[in-house]
Amino acid sequence: MTEEKIIAFKKAGLDHIQISFQASDEQVNNMLAGSKKAFAQKLEMAKAVKKHGYPMVLNFVTHRHNIDRIDKIIELCLALEADFVELATCQFYGWAHLNRVGLLPTKDQLVRAEAVTNEYRDQLAAQDHPCKLIFVTPDYYEERPKACMNGWGNIFLTVTPDGTALPCHGARQMPIQFPNVREHSMQHIWYDSFGFNRFRGYDWMPEPCRSCDEKEKDFGG
Numbered sequence: 001m002t003e004e005k006i007i008a009f010k011k012a013g014l015d016h017i018q019i020s021f022q023a024s025d026e027q028v029n030n031m032l033a034g035s036k037k038a039f040a041q042k043l044e045m046a047k048a049v050k051k052h053g054y055p056m057v058l059n060f061v062t063h064r065h066n067i068d069r070i071d072k073i074i075e076l077c078l079a080l081e082a083d084f085v086e087l088a089t090c091q092f093y094g095w096a097h098l099n100r101v102g103l104l105p106t107k108d109q110l111v112r113a114e115a116v117t118n119e120y121r122d123q124l125a126a127q128d129h130p131c132k133l134i135f136v137t138p139d140y141y142e143e144r145p146k147a148c149m150n151g152w153g154n155i156f157l158t159v160t161p162d163g164t165a166l167p168c169h170g171a172r173q174m175p176i177q178f179p180n181v182r183e184h185s186m187q188h189i190w191y192d193s194f195g196f197n198r199f200r201g202y203d204w205m206p207e208p209c210r211s212c213d214e215k216e217k218d219f220g221g
Contacts, residue, residue: 001041003048010052018086019046020059024072028065046080056082062113063090063103070113074120078131087117088136093170107141144218151219152199157190165189167196 006017019042022032026039033039050056058080060066060073070087077085089110092100105113117135124131153167163180166172178195179188190196199220202210209220 001045003045003052006045006048006052006054010054014054016055016057017049018057018059019049020061021073021076022061023066024060024069024076025066032065043080050081055084056080057084057086058082059086059088061088061090062105064105064109065103067105067109067113070116071120074117074133082131084132084134086134086136087113088134089138091136091169092138092140093173097170097173104138104140110137110141144214153190153196154200157196165193165196167199171195 009017021029021042022038023029029039029042030036035041046056046058058077060077062070062073066073067089073087074085089105090096090103092104096103114135114137117133121133123129124133152171158166158169158171159181160166160172163182164172164178165181165184165186166178171178176195176198179193181189184193198204202215202220205215205220209215
């Protein structure tokens with residue numbers, strides 16, 4: 001990303017850019033990102049996004065190694081004049097799922113982090129501050145599974161670096177062959193491909209899922 005690209009995206013009609021940090025500390029951020037320049041680059045681009053009139057949307061992926069510094073994370077977001085901040089605990093798909101033992105925060109860590117976030121929410125509300133803090137917990141500590149982006153292939157798709165189109169972030173963990181944008185049009189992928197239609201609707205559900213009162217909320221989850 002460069003400032004020139006940010007300007008070009010604005011002219012093309014893009015309405016927001018989300019910038020993701022791995023930590024509020026440069027050393028930890030760069031270690032997790034695998035780049036010695038990542039933190040400085042992210043700071044520079046965050047300032048450029050704000051400079052050119054985009055809403056400032058920041059995402060911090062929290063996990064066992066940075067969640068105890070959530071106050072520092074929020075302070076950095078405020079210093080960057082963020083409008084929206086997603087404090088999203090790592091979601092355990094793909095490589096994160098394989099490394100979940102080393103990444104999943106403890107329940108106590110999550111409780112403390114959410115309490116700190118709520119304290120900042122109260123302070124911001126009292127100041128009539130525009131910044132909105134969104135705190136996302138991992139499914140592992142929820143009583144019910146959450147629906148992934150309103151269901152399988154319902155409102156969005158993901159294209160991976162090799163061109164594979166997925167109806168859900170975690171879909172590639174399933175033993176299903178998915179279409180590739182190098183071989184098929186988006187229209188075919190969305191409407192006609194087997195992978196995208198595999199878990200749409202309710203006909204695929206076995207009992208007791210098909211007759212469950214929760215099926216329209218968790219889509220069989």
